[in-house]
Amino acid sequence: MADQSPSPGLSRPGKWARGAVGVLILFLASEALGRADIVDRSFLPPASTVTARAFELLGDAEFLHNVRVTLTAWALGLLIAIAIAVPLGLLLGSVPAVNTAVRAIVEFLRPIPSVALIPLAGLVLGSGLNMEVPLIVYASCWPILFNTMYGLDDVDPTAKETLRTFGFSRLQVLLRVSLPSSAPFIATGVRLSAAIALILAVGTEILSGFGEGLGIFIAQAGNVPDGTRDVLAGTVWAGCLGLIIDSVLVQTENRLFRWHHALRSGAS
Amino acid sequence: MDKVTGMLEITGLGHAYGSHRVLQGMDLKVSQGELVTIVGPSGCGKSTLLRCIAGLIRPSEGKVVLNGTPIDGVPDGLAVVFQDYSRSLLPWLTVRDNVALPLRRRGTGKAERRAQAVRALASVGLDDAASKYPWQLSGGMQQRVSIARALAYRPSMLLMDEPFGSVDAQTREDLEDLVLQVHRAEGMTILLVTHDIDESVYLGDRVVVLARNPGRIREELPVSLPAARDQIGTRAAPEFVRLRAEVGRLVRGGAAKDGPPTVHEKPVR
Ligand SMILES: Nc1ncnc2c1ncn2[C@@H]1O[C@H](COP(=O)(O)OP(=O)(O)OP(=O)(O)O)[C@@H](O)[C@H]1O
Ligand SMILES: [Mg+2]
Numbered sequence: 001m002a003d004q005s006p007s008p009g010l011s012r013p014g015k016w017a018r019g020a021v022g023v024l025i026l027f028l029a030s031e032a033l034g035r036a037d038i039v040d041r042s043f044l045p046p047a048s049t050v051t052a053r054a055f056e057l058l059g060d061a062e063f064l065h066n067v068r069v070t071l072t073a074w075a076l077g078l079l080i081a082i083a084i085a086v087p088l089g090l091l092l093g094s095v096p097a098v099n100t101a102v103r104a105i106v107e108f109l110r111p112i113p114s115v116a117l118i119p120l121a122g123l124v125l126g127s128g129l130n131m132e133v134p135l136i137v138y139a140s141c142w143p144i145l146f147n148t149m150y151g152l153d154d155v156d157p158t159a160k161e162t163l164r165t166f167g168f169s170r171l172q173v174l175l176r177v178s179l180p181s182s183a184p185f186i187a188t189g190v191r192l193s194a195a196i197a198l199i200l201a202v203g204t205e206i207l208s209g210f211g212e213g214l215g216i217f218i219a220q221a222g223n224v225p226d227g228t229r230d231v232l233a234g235t236v237w238a239g240c241l242g243l244i245i246d247s248v249l250v251q252t253e254n255r256l257f258r259w260h261h262a263l264r265s266g267a268s
Numbered sequence: 269m270d271k272v273t274g275m276l277e278i279t280g281l282g283h284a285y286g287s288h289r290v291l292q293g294m295d296l297k298v299s300q301g302e303l304v305t306i307v308g309p310s311g312c313g314k315s316t317l318l319r320c321i322a323g324l325i326r327p328s329e330g331k332v333v334l335n336g337t338p339i340d341g342v343p344d345g346l347a348v349v350f351q352d353y354s355r356s357l358l359p360w361l362t363v364r365d366n367v368a369l370p371l372r373r374r375g376t377g378k379a380e381r382r383a384q385a386v387r388a389l390a391s392v393g394l395d396d397a398a399s400k401y402p403w404q405l406s407g408g409m410q411q412r413v414s415i416a417r418a419l420a421y422r423p424s425m426l427l428m429d430e431p432f433g434s435v436d437a438q439t440r441e442d443l444e445d446l447v448l449q450v451h452r453a454e455g456m457t458i459l460l461v462t463h464d465i466d467e468s469v470y471l472g473d474r475v476v477v478l479a480r481n482p483g484r485i486r487e488e489l490p491v492s493l494p495a496a497r498d499q500i501g502t503r504a505a506p507e508f509v510r511l512r513a514e515v516g517r518l519v520r521g522g523a524a525k526d527g528p529p530t531v532h533e534k535p536v537r
Contacts, residue, residue, distance in 0.1 A: 158350055158352045158355040158356045159355060159358060161324050161348075161350070162350060163369075163370075164342050165323075165346055167344055167373050167374075168373050176358075176369075180358070180360050181360075183360075259359040260359075262401075262404075
């Protein structure tokens with residue numbers, strides 16, 4: 001099997017090299033800016049200071065606890081979103097009557113930016129996981145829902161008919177053909193949602209301002225004089241979490257849906 | 269009405285996709301254990317006919333009666349080998365699991381499913397492809413997998429839509445003989461659609477020749493060749509040669525006599 005690189009003409013090591021160069025340039029630039037004393041050091045600490053602090057935080061039990069709280073909210077929200085959006089997408093995608101009935105609601109809700117709901121959720125749901133998780137669920141449902149419906153549209157009718165002629169019921173065909181066939185699309189939706197869920201988790205914490213979580217750590221660090229270093233170190237970790245989650249999901253998709261990539265590259 | 273003698277009885281069958289008329293006034297009886305081949309020019313509605321029999325589309329006119337009951341939805345004990353063989357295999361399942369899947373619907377146990385799948389694969393000469401995935405196989409091999417899947421299911425009626433389209437000549441002869449053998453050994457009722465005039469005579473107990481625009485039955489020819497056939501002897505028999513010429517004349521003559529030429533061949537959307 002040939003290596004599947006998503007961007008043609010650039011091998012995997014090549015991509016890594018360019019990515020590393022980009023990070024290095026950014027690092028050096030911010031280091032230079034921080035050391036040049038153009039701005040106050042406590043205002044914009046050099047990159048090396050921030051990186052050192054980020055590593056130091058790995059040994060900080062309280063910080064790790066905060067990260068764990070955020071990841072719990074993230075995982076819980078994402079799992080509930082999958083449990084809601086996939087069955088809902090299957091229903092909307094396979095029963096046209098339900099689809100038309102629900103479409104109006106969907107079209108109304110979808111354009112509302114989830115972040116705009118944070119104050120409302122705070123009022124109604126209070127604070128902590130109680131408000132964080134529902135917000136994450138709400139925001140992460142959309143990509144999963146739409147990708148599930150899109151995936152269903154893409155299912156080969158011949159495959160469905162084949163199973164029907166062997167006597168499988170419509171529900172069985174849905175579960176045995178349509179669902180696995182849409183799975184690569186659903187997985188892409190989950191990956192998009194995973195990023196959104198992390199933004200919502202950290203964002204809600206920052207805006208609510210008290211309690212526990214990575215966002216709380218960042219928000220509270222900002223209140224202390226000289227706190228920029230901690231704010232930036234916390235932000236670096238938020239970014240790293242996003243990166244790790246994304247690459248784990250990409251790897252999993254590539255392994256699980258080899259058949260999908262094989263068909264795509266064979267067909268075109 | 270006299271008593272139904274045939275297993276499958278089609279009366280006054282007609283079908284139109286929208287305003288595009290594809291089949292008209294078809295009457296056909298197929299008895300239990302018969303092997304009927306259907307031959308006709310491209311686009312005359314052969315696949316549409318099979319889909320009506322399989323209960324995948326509801327014909328706009330006429331009725332299809334199977335074992336005395338009009339079909340409504342997919343009948344039980346049926347297997348179809350689709351013309352789009354590669355798209356009818358599930359790419360996330362191995363070849364063996366694809367073949368075993370229909371048996372699962374019947375509640376066959378896991379070990380038994382596997383054993384039957386492996387046996388069916390061996391019968392089409394694919395012993396060593398069992399744990400591969402369909403997309404790792406050539407077109408002809410995929411076609412054989414879909415045939416194996418239908419055979420493993422042991423249907424009481426088998427519908428095959430140009431099942432040997434993309435296999436090489438040698439494999440094609442082997443598969444033709446396999447179909448004959450299954451037909452004889454298990455008394456399976458088989459309806460086989462083909463483009464190939466020789467094949468329609470070699471395999472059929474009866475050859476149904478279709479005409480097109482709209483698709484209808486031009487002629488039914490009983491094949492009076494002995495039931496035991498072999499690739500060399502049968503094809504040299506005078507009866508075979510006579511039938512082949514006759515079917516050829518009907519198919520070709522039919523195509524020439526058909527009304528407007530290719531204009532109606534594609535549906536206008
Ligand atoms: N789903 C469909 N919607 C509209 N028109 C269709 C559809 N399926 C087939 N047709 C048209 O009906 C006619 C008969 O099609 P059908 O596939 O039954 O022919 P066929 O005899 O199997 O042809 P071939 O030998 O090329 O497989 C053709 O003109 C085709 O374009
Ligand atoms: Mg056809």
